[in-house]
Amino acid sequence: MADDKEFETDLLWEKAKAVYLSTLISQEEKGQVERYFSMITSVKRNGNELTIITANQYASDYLKNNYSERLKKCLELLSPEAIVLSFDYEKAATPIIQPIRLAAAAPQTQVKRSTFKSTIPLNDEYTFSNFVSGASNSFAIAAAKAVVANPGRMGYNPLFIHGGTGLGKTHLMQAIGNELSVKNPEMSICYLTAEEYLNEYINYMKEGNIHKLREIYRSVDVLLIDDVQFFQKGKEIQEEFFNNFNALKDAKKQIVMTSDVAPKNLPASIEVRLISRFEGGMLHEIESPNYETRLAILKKKTENTSVRIPDFALEYIADNIKSHVRAMEGALATVEVFLSANPSLILDKNILNQILDDFIKKEVTYRKTTIEEIQKACAEQYGITVEEILSHERTQTLVTPRQLAMYISRKYTSKGLQEIATVFGKKHATVINGVKTIQQRLSNEPELKSKLEDILASFGYKLSDAMD
Ligand code: ADP
Ligand code: MG
Numbered sequence: 001m002a003d004d005k006e007f008e009t010d011l012l013w014e015k016a017k018a019v020y021l022s023t024l025i026s027q028e029e030k031g032q033v034e035r036y037f038s039m040i041t042s043v044k045r046n047g048n049e050l051t052i053i054t055a056n057q058y059a060s061d062y063l064k065n066n067y068s069e070r071l072k073k074c075l076e077l078l079s080p081e082a083i084v085l086s087f088d089y090e091k092a093a094t095p096i097i098q099p100i101r102l103a104a105a106a107p108q109t110q111v112k113r114s115t116f117k118s119t120i121p122l123n124d125e126y127t128f129s130n131f132v133s134g135a136s137n138s139f140a141i142a143a144a145k146a147v148v149a150n151p152g153r154m155g156y157n158p159l160f161i162h163g164g165t166g167l168g169k170t171h172l173m174q175a176i177g178n179e180l181s182v183k184n185p186e187m188s189i190c191y192l193t194a195e196e197y198l199n200e201y202i203n204y205m206k207e208g209n210i211h212k213l214r215e216i217y218r219s220v221d222v223l224l225i226d227d228v229q230f231f232q233k234g235k236e237i238q239e240e241f242f243n244n245f246n247a248l249k250d251a252k253k254q255i256v257m258t259s260d261v262a263p264k265n266l267p268a269s270i271e272v273r274l275i276s277r278f279e280g281g282m283l284h285e286i287e288s289p290n291y292e293t294r295l296a297i298l299k300k301k302t303e304n305t306s307v308r309i310p311d312f313a314l315e316y317i318a319d320n321i322k323s324h325v326r327a328m329e330g331a332l333a334t335v336e337v338f339l340s341a342n343p344s345l346i347l348d349k350n351i352l353n354q355i356l357d358d359f360i361k362k363e364v365t366y367r368k369t370t371i372e373e374i375q376k377a378c379a380e381q382y383g384i385t386v387e388e389i390l391s392h393e394r395t396q397t398l399v400t401p402r403q404l405a406m407y408i409s410r411k412y413t414s415k416g417l418q419e420i421a422t423v424f425g426k427k428h429a430t431v432i433n434g435v436k437t438i439q440q441r442l443s444n445e446p447e448l449k450s451k452l453e454d455i456l457a458s459f460g461y462k463l464s465d466a467m468d
């Protein structure tokens with residue numbers, strides 16, 4: 001009986017998670033949510049109260065502050081009764097980051113520092129040995145390895161890796177974290193996105209606990225901050241980050257950052273002194289891989305698959321899918337699924353062409369659709385003119401279609417940020433901000449989502465065709 005109940009609770013929770021994930025468009029956001037979900041250790045139900053228990057307080061607070069409302073909606077869709085959702089964490093289990101230096105700082109104690117791997121779990125597939133080196137990334141890899149060999153060393157702090165989406169920045173950054181934690185399990189490694197950092201700041205601020213957050217960040221040995229292009233917020237938080245950054249650097253603690261643009265192209269709302277700090281260490285770009293590297297990546301990704309994929313299929317993918325590594329992975333997975341479902345089939349070029357048709361078409365459209373066409377489609381959809389899209393007028397009736405056009409240009413073409421900004425006659429930051437705003441609005445504005453779907457349909461895209 002109890003088992004049945006547990007099973008039902010688990011099932012309800014699994015379904016709610018699946019519904020929630022299906023509402024997310026961006027692969028990045030999906031990845032982020034999944035990382036937090038992976039920190040849930042159990043789900044308990046008592047009457048109509050459902051309690052989500054996580055490995056530590058950090059994850060619990062984060063889930064509560066960021067996902068509880070939407071999760072509750074998903075649960076209510078699936079359950080006939082109203083559900084009260086609460087969050088808790090395992091008090092005795094994985095220590096959270098706070099106790100580490102607080103204990104070590106107590107004067108008389110020689111307490112061995114408790115260990116924690118990372119505030120947010122790293123993906124253990126993201127290792128150096130799984131990362132293929134090529135002309136597009138060899139300098140970035142060398143710098144990342146140098147950081148592992150000697151974290152905090154002069155000239156390499158911070159390490160700043162930039163480059164287009166889906167080219168391996170997160171992989172490489174997490175490889176540093178993974179390798180360091182194997183080499184030195186005592187080391188406290190903190191990985192989070194700039195967006196999570198901002199959320200944390202706001203949460204601690206609300207609770208009047210900013211000193212606590214300061215202690216947390218200053219107690220880590222390695223701080224990995226992903227996607228710093230989103231680091232746009234008020235003066236205070238930048239000041240706080242600036243001070244934490246300096247404190248870590250002075251203490252020779254390693255900082256690694258990634259961004260989709262070089263520091264000098266970061267949004268103007270990020271303070272100059274921060275940008276000059278970001279530039280003060282080692283700077284490397286990851287570029288798009290060439291054919292040989294693409295093929296080597298595909299070979300690497302098939303090393304551990306259960307079905308054998310013939311070389312000509314890998315070559316075909318490497319030859320046709322060039323926009324980014326993530327798209328290649330999607331094509332590869334499709335071939336894999338197809339082969340395992342049809343084990344007796346002998347794959348040939350024709351069949352391959354058919355099963356990868358969608359991917360190839362998308363590639364072609366990615367390369368073909370122009371920003372101007374997107375601006376035109378958005379203007380038409382909203383009954384305004386392209387001139388109005390390009391204007392600097394900031395009434396909401398113009399801002400939404402303008403930002404939507406930026407969003408589509410960014411997510412559904414392989415155009416770079418620089419090019420988009422130029423065609424819109426706006427700054428980088430304005431484009432980044434527009435894309436971000438639409439992304440946030442899409443998760444709770446179904447009308448906007450359906451407008452987007454209509455516009456995408458006119459180019460032959462689906463929502464799920466987004467680049468990341
Ligand atoms: P980014 O953070 O730059 O957007 P990710 O690190 O998320 O990109 O990489 C996207 C996917 O491509 C990941 O699954 C990653 O493992 C894979 N990938 C990218 N570059 C390489 C590489 N050089 N070798 C192996 N896998 C790679
Ligand atoms: Mg990334």
